[in-house]
Amino acid sequence: MAVTVRIPTPLRTLTKGEEQVSAEGTTVRAVIEHLEQKHPGMRDRLLDDKGIRRFVNVYLGDEDVRFLEGLDTALKAGDELSIIPAIAGG
């Protein structure tokens, strides 16, 4: 089951510049694991031993998955995940 993942600029080095990628999984956790297989290094950029890193946000559509079921949030085919990290610069 495929979902679309929007990749933010700081992580596009891992996706060879791709702004969005397709990934398989029925939960956010499974999708991140699949992303790790396809784009090694992604897991560490998104997760630490407590879960989603504190300065990274993962959205399912317009909902922050922290306010859903976190990494266990269920996904369905065609869903769109967005990764929104904190950025500093100007």
Place this chain on the structure above:
Amino acid sequence: MLLVGLGGLGCPAALALARAGVGTLRMVDDDVVDEGNLHRQILYGPEDVGKDKLDAAGQALGPVARASGTRVEFVRARFLPDNARELARGVDLVIEGADNFATKFLAADACHLEHRPVVHGAGLRWVGTAWSVAAGGRPCYRCLFEDVPSGPQLSCDGAGVMGPVVGIVGALMAELALRALSGRGARPELWTLDGKTDTLREVPVAARASCPLCGTAPSILDVDEARYLSERGALAESASS
């Protein structure tokens, strides 16, 4: 209002606000203009390289500020824990366009503790974000990003910044500031701009009950310098370059 950082975001924001006639525009920065700033920091020209940003900005803003009746004031300092709350307390609103996480979190904390609205902005490579937080409001910057990231982070110098991206985001920050000053308030939405796809998107942000700044049992009750040092040397670096 107080503008923290006269870089790629602060320059267009200052220009828009000085023209809008916002009463007093107080700008805090202690950096000098570098040649590498010129592609995006639109108040400066090649003749300003090596000058204090405040001096160059004051010269550029002078005619439009006079025309609109805006008083431009300068604070030659960094925005640091020992002056942050006082600086925030002295204005109706803070606009933060700093280039490092520590200053962003410091601005969020100081403004919340002093019950001042704050507009945050950031830009890196092709992406920018802007967000307005009401006075003492929820959600706050820490609801979304929690704490200063640890480890190496992308910076303007290392990653680059597209000039038009910070131009758009800086103008958006000015608009959010004027909206807040006009009493229309802040919406709990993070604006994200992707300059590669020309996509401007509003992302809803929810308040966290466990937020250490604005949650039900806040633990951040002051701006303790140690809290902002997990990003190595962040507060010692420029706040606007």
